Amino acid sequence: MPGTEICSYCMVPAALFSIRTGTFIHPRHLRLIMKKQFIIGITGGFLGLVTALFVILSATSNDMTLSGVQAALFSSLGLMGAAIAKKETRFAGYMLIFSAVFITLSVPIANTLSLLYYYMPTVILLGIAGILCFMEPEEQQPEDL
Numbered sequence: 001m002p003g004t005e006i007c008s009y010c011m012v013p014a015a016l017f018s019i020r021t022g023t024f025i026h027p028r029h030l031r032l033i034m035k036k037q038f039i040i041g042i043t044g045g046f047l048g049l050v051t052a053l054f055v056i057l058s059a060t061s062n063d064m065t066l067s068g069v070q071a072a073l074f075s076s077l078g079l080m081g082a083a084i085a086k087k088e089t090r091f092a093g094y095m096l097i098f099s100a101v102f103i104t105l106s107v108p109i110a111n112t113l114s115l116l117y118y119y120m121p122t123v124i125l126l127g128i129a130g131i132l133c134f135m136e137p138e139e140q141q142p143e144d145l
Contacts, residue, residue: 035085035086035136036129036132037082037085037089037092037093037096037129037130037132037133037136038082038083038085038086040082040125040128040129040132041078041079041081041082041085041092041096041125041126041129041130042079042082042083043125044075044078044082044096044100044121044122044123044124044125044126044128044129045075045076045078045079045082045099045122045126046075046079047075047121047122047125048071048072048074048075048078048099048103048119048122048126049072049075049076049079051071051075051118051119051121051122052068052069052071052072052075053068053072054068054118055067055068055071055115055118056068056069056072061110063109063110063111064110064112064115066109066110067106067107067109067110067115070102070103070106070109071103071106071107071119071122074098074099074102074103074106075099075103075122077095077098077099077102078095078096078099078100078122078126078129080095081093081094081095081096081099081129081130082096082129085129085133089133089136090133090134092130092133093130093131093132093133093134094130095130096126096127096129096130096133097126097127097130097131099126099130100122100123100124100126100127100130103119103122103123103126104116104119104123107119
């Protein structure tokens with residue numbers, strides 16, 4: 001049929017899965033596009049950046065500003081870890097776990113633990129994404145003869 005898009009992987013017409021053919025993603029291929037680690041890691045990273053920006057803008061001392069800047073840097077490390085979670089799963093897991101741990105360690109620099117309540121959702125999301133990276137089985141490389 002002219003004007004009908006067909007999935008190049010499984011040869012199924014796009015009209016079966018979407019109303020508009022321009023937004024066609026075959027359900028079998030969704031797991032190849034986005035993983036749980038990616039979604040949770042990106043959410044945690046952006047939440048960490050927003051929280052760090054809030055802490056920086058509402059800082060009453062230089063130590064709080066330093067804590068916010070460090071949290072922003074470690075949140076960006078978490079974003080990078082989430083971005084490579086599809087290709088380098090183990091390395092991304094280390095990046096996400098380190099990001100969560102170092103955000104937690106950057107809070108006592110401000111001499112107040114009340115900031116920990118702001119950063120706790122970020123730390124939990126990044127930690128969960130890191131743990132999910134380690135729970136995924138490694139793909140076996142085919143041996144060359």
